[in-house]
């Protein structure tokens with residue numbers, strides 16, 4: 001399986017963020033999007049996730065499910081945690097599993113994977129920033145999708161949680177998954193390639 005972007009261009013607010021951008025990421029590979037603030041790392045992830053329309057270019061998941069779009073085969077972890085504060089940890093994850101067409105039987109193991117099982121009954125509104133992020137990460141574990149799009153996934157995570165996330169990313173790659181992550185620092189992946197985006201500092 002290969003995620004292939006060709007000649008992609010992105011325009012936001014009538015300003016060209018990037019143009020002529022190409023990349024290919026194979027199953028089992030990670031591509032780190034690096035570059036200064038405003039370079040377009042988040043924009044590229046949002047474009048692949050189907051949240052921003054490309055001004056030009058094509059994006060295909062070669063070897064993916066031809067019945068599904070690229071966004072339907074991708075998990076997008078953005079800056080917003082997309083949780084309902086009045087619902088518990090378990091209820092939030094159950095919502096996401098249903099929404100993403102997953103199996104609720106995967107819920108408990110996913111909470112364990114992000115070490116939230118002890119606060120499973122707490123409303124999400126009471127969670128710390130790092131706990132909220134871990135709950136968002138749990139949906140990637142609960143519902144299998146071949147492409148992970150992660151925007152600064154370690155933000156708010158403590159050292160133990162960063163190591164746990166690194167383990168989850170490595171397992172995803174070992175299973176043939178594709179990973180693209182925007183980051184300003186190391187993510188604990190030894191073999192990741194980098195795509196450097198330009199732009200204003």
Ligand SMILES: Nc1ncnc2c1ncn2[C@@H]1O[C@H](COP(=O)(O)OP(=O)(O)OP(=O)(O)O)[C@@H](O)[C@H]1O
Pocket residue numbers: 012013014017035036037038039040041042043044182
């Ligand atoms: N909705 C929007 N409307 C107009 N311009 C936008 C919009 N969203 C982002 N931009 C602009 O697009 C450019 C790229 O932003 P983006 O968030 O993709 O950068 P980034 O590389 O992820 O930056 P950072 O490292 O700060 O997260 C910035 O100049 C930003 O101001």
